[in-house]
Amino acid sequence: MSFTLLTQSAVGGLLLGGIYGLLALGLSLSWGLLRLVNLSHFALAFLGAYLIYHLGTNYGVPAWLSALIILPAFFLVGLALHALFVHFKVSEFASMLVTFGLTILIESLIQWIWSADFLKYETSYAQESLRIGPLYVPILELLTLVAAAVLAAAAWFGLNRTTLGKALRAAAHDGPIAAAFGINAKRLSYVLAGLCAASAGVAGLFIALTSTLAPSQIESWIGVVFAVVIIGGLANPVGALAAGMLIGVSEALTMAVVNPAWAPLVAFSILIILLLWRPKWL
């Protein structure tokens, strides 16, 4: 096992962490601040990816343009979903079950429209990569990580440095008290729900560009990303990205050193160890 190969794997893992972080962001914020465990976040991301694939492959629409259409649409989907949760006063746990059902619904829809086969969005720029010394850094994966970092930083700034963000955190901590101090948590929560759904759209864009698509893939992401969300700490955008990179690197190294098929074990082993160890930030 050469040093270069190991480093190359580590870089690959770090970049993989970008997509984990991107998916974990919306989930972590909605769980931590809205007390809604949105399992359908993954399905939504894949729906976005499929739409981008479809528009690109059949009508030649560039990915960025599709994304521009999809993001506002997803924002509205997020609002609608949140309206449903609010109307039926869905509890934290019930939200998980409802969105679990929703995930299956979207998965069935995807399978019905695009079949269960593996699809790949082919672009002219898909294979391009930077060369740094002996290492190759694929551009699209790098962009994913950059996007994840930018969104995480923006979310962190929004939550910690703006009045609106502080109000949101206060409302999540104790709704009635925050309301007594004049915080309109309702409107804020709708905005947040919309933004989380839109972030699923961003994740979808990069999934379309870098991954192979199949409806069965949706479920394969749920476990890992949940591990990332919990390890990163609820409602902690930067933590989610860091945890994503941690899991990504450990997975990639397992693949390189042991055997690719064992990689799924890593995320959950880390999760289980952390749950036992129980550090303060968990």
Place this chain on the structure above:
Amino acid sequence: MALNRNLIPGVAAAAVLALVALPFTGVADFYLSYLYVIFFWIALATSWGILSGYTGYWSFGHAAFFGAGVYTTATLAGKLEIPFLLTIPAAAAIAAVLAVGIGFVVFRIRTLRGEFFALLTLSVTYVLAAIISNTWIDGGAGVYLSAVEIPQFGTSVPGAIYLLGLTLAVAALAISRTVLRTRFGEGLLAIHDDEDVAEVKGVPTFRYKLIAFAVSSAIAGAAGAIQAVYVGYVTVGETFSITVPLYVVLMSILGGARHWAGPAIGATLITVAQSLFISGGQAELGRAGVALALIIVILIVPTGIAPKLFQRFQRKAEAPGPTGKPTLALVPNDSTVAPVLKDSILLECHDVTKSFGGIRALRGVTLQVEEGEILALVGPNGSGKSTLINMISGHFQLTSGTIDYEGAKISGLPPHEIAQRGIARTYQIPRLFDNLTVMENVQLCAAFGRESDSGETSEESARRWLAFTGLLEKADLLPPALNLHERKFVEFARALAARPRLLLLDEVLCGLTPTEVDQAVALIQRIRAGGTTIIFVEHLMRAVVALADRVAVLDQGKLLALGSPRETMQNPEVIEVYLGQAHAS
């Protein structure tokens, strides 16, 4: 109408017998297989309910235990040619061991939240799937079981599988029903409503959750063993798919997860509905339909249909008999009157210290409580009174120091053991089990409290204490239907039903009207007359003076003064704490 009720066991037995006889009547295999599928889901959903429905720890990892069973049989019967019937108990055992292993780890987490448990069990499914598919157990290609010999019990192979499925479904239902009607089941339901309180009332929550998890998983494992030979070819993808937890959860919610028959009703409805509306080619549409049903059910009927169904049925069946038994004498019975040994120490706190992070809530409190006395704990807000109560009842672990009770160390023991030794407490804000009736609330505490030496059943005991607190008419109501005064008295009745030698009362008078306060004071005096030692936290000085033999004043986590009410209240330091410097001089 009463006849109707006596008929039920007979009808049930006849139905089971008819089902057993069915394969011997020459019914086409198709129907047997169809019924088997229903039995399979009944067994699986019912088994899920034993842990998740009763305790509220919802598992999304039922596929892991079902899959452990599938692969146990695939390996033992398919590869090692061990007789199939022997592999069923083996599958159940392996699934149970797996569950105990997982439970041992996750149930130790004190602040384990429901969603974390759901995700952890889901994670376990992925881990197990990865291990099985990467090792010789499966290797990624699947395992054929077509060569496995299945005993036919005098019918055909489908007939035999049908009979096995029927046996397992009936067994699962019988186990689930039995569990619900025992102390064990009461404990599980209490865990669902408020786990901390259940533990403090004497329910060994850790052990109970572990046993429920093991039983639940064992049945799932056995179901997996039978399913393995039914399908004949098993793969990791099919076995550990999300379908199993999805269906099981939906069936249980639809039927009602807290009722023993709920999951079975849900399983039957969904399996039949699927076969009626969906022809084979559109399985995907069926899955979507089930998902949609899940969403609608959770949004519209969160408690499921079984409770409503059975309520209606029972209302019809129950003859309008006399409501409630004759009221029992309003005196504590003799068994609770412990010999009052004056000057004997019941409880001793030695240098008790508690820190929460950097905050030191108690800084070395040393005090003794004599058998038969009433000790009042007073002090300003945040002085550590409730913390001390929580330390004695075992809810919090000590940072340092020791607590001895009846001459033995109790600090460090789990709360349920402390409760069973005869220490009971009430909560400042009543924390009743909201889904159990008032009667069941009290009965549970009687069942899990200090051992009874009078041979009185927990029901008799509960009835007596409800009469004592004047709540007998409210016995069949759920706690949310009561007012604050009544809820506080249910807290009293619960604590008393546990036959305590030491009773800890945390601000029981707070929020009561003056008349209610007088009633409560009289009640406490009657309790002490029964021989129970009492420590009570109180702000209301009138009550403290009326009740207490001695008063302990806490300030900022330290014991400021201890003595008779009069001398303590004249202590300048105490006056300073209460009224400020100016009044002390």
